[in-house]
Amino acid sequence: MVFLSHVCKNRMRPNLDIPARLSVLNQYCFLWLIRIADQKNFQLKSKGDPIMTQVNSDVIIIGAGPSGTSAAALIHQAGFKVAVIEKEEFPRFIIGESLLPRCMDLLEEAGLIDAVKARDYIVKHGAVFLTDDQRTDFEFGNQFTDGWGYTWQVPRDDFDHTLATAVEKMGVDIFWRHTVTDADCRADSATVTATGPDGNPVTFSGRFVLDASGFGRVLPRLMDLDLPSALPRRDSVFTHITGDRRPAGDAAGKIWICMLPENSWLWIIPFSNGKTSVGVVAEPAFIDNLGGSLDDKLSAIIDMSRPAADRLADRKPDFPARRIDGYSIAVKTLCGDGYALTGNATEFLDPVFSSGVTLALESANRAAKTLIRQLKGETVDWDKDYAAYLGHGVEVFRTYVNAWYDGALPTVFFSDKATPDIRSQICSVLAGYVWDMDNPFVAKHEKAVDKLAQLCDMRANK
Ligand SMILES: Cc1cc2nc3c(=O)[nH]c(=O)nc-3n(C[C@H](O)[C@H](O)[C@H](O)COP(=O)(O)OP(=O)(O)OC[C@H]3O[C@@H](n4cnc5c(N)ncnc54)[C@H](O)[C@@H]3O)c2cc1C
Incomplete structure (x- = not known):
């Protein structure tokens, strides 16, 4: 019974009383079932108790938005078992419908771009900024970085459903209408508890949790990681x-x-x-x-x-x-023992440059790759390999968001003093290529924007 009690202690705590009520023969049968349950998902019910389902996987992902499904695709294709937990049933409405060209690289790498292409979304070749008497056009085809020259505008109910369906077709299990209520993340194991569609608890066990729950912010709320944003409420x-x-x-x-x-x-x-x-x-x-x-x-x-x-x-x-109301939010940390946050569960700045889905896919891509290395036995430094990388991109967008609201960026946008070269460098930021360190408007983002705004301002006032 050593094996049985060990398994019970770690996996089936709410049903510890079951073996005591069984005959010796049945205890052996039960032991055999537990062995199978350890490899497969398993349901137990004792008289009067709700059904408790146990799901085992390598990685537990909370949320089936673009961040969760793209991470699931990468980890699954690397040969690891993934369980995605989603509280809604798709298609469901969500705002955040304008993609950036950088998304195309990330969808392609996750093996999801063909499914999206098949939806025939309208092609987005660029962005137009307008006042009543001024207008400036950015064409993604004229950008500094060697990246995609277009992307799509996507109704998110359809887009997110398309990604989730493609990921399920790959063989990933998505547990629809399961709401995560609790999580216990440790250095080498993690347990997540959810409430299933029938109101019964479901326990997910794995080696790591990725929280891709968007504004649900499951782990930040459970672990008290939320920070108020430094941006004014909008x-x-x-x-x-x-x-x-x-x-x-x-x-x-x-x-x-x-x-x-x-x-x-x-x-x-x-x-x-x-x-x-x-x-x-x-x-x-x-x-x-x-x-x-x-x-x-x-x-x-x-x-x-x-x-x-x-x-x-x-x-x-x-x-x-x-x-x-008040969509901006920050976070104390992006990762810790047994977990990492991706997408909107991290920090959300502002929608003005349509960076949300791009950052959701980029963080998922980076977190998935870091995690795959860890699951293969490599020692990884999550702060350096994940948080610092993602933090750089967020800081670039922060500079541009701040410069938008303090008027520096509109000054630059509507000035005829910004040369075509400079506009192509800014265009790459607007296309989401905020990790291209060859671009001075990425590498020295704060200084470059500030200097250019001063220059345009001075010339405008001459
Ligand atoms: C006003 C506004 C406009 C925006 N416009 C744009 C735009 O034009 N372009 C752009 O790129 N971005 C935009 N965004 C941002 C964009 O909406 C998000 O960045 C993007 O949806 C993040 O994707 P995600 O996968 O991280 O999270 P989500 O897409 O939010 O997915 C998270 C999933 O987790 C699930 N979930 C939550 N809690 C739980 C739980 N307890 N248990 C199980 N599942 C759970 C949710 O049901 C959801 O399906 C905008 C945001 C706002 C506020």
């Missing part, structure tokens, strides 16, 4: 509309960022399904001071931007506008 109100008068040709798929009073701005993101995503980002008072319902507020805000009002004059909302 909220967002958005919907999908029909009746978008899109520009012709390749320009149809570009994202529009329309600048508004009081540092607020509006996005217009067109989809191939005929709908268009429209949303505002602003400090709370800007939204609160407008009267009426959320739909009225969003409509009034659209009409504050001449280019947006013209383009969206025939708009009809597809669903009532929704609001997200």
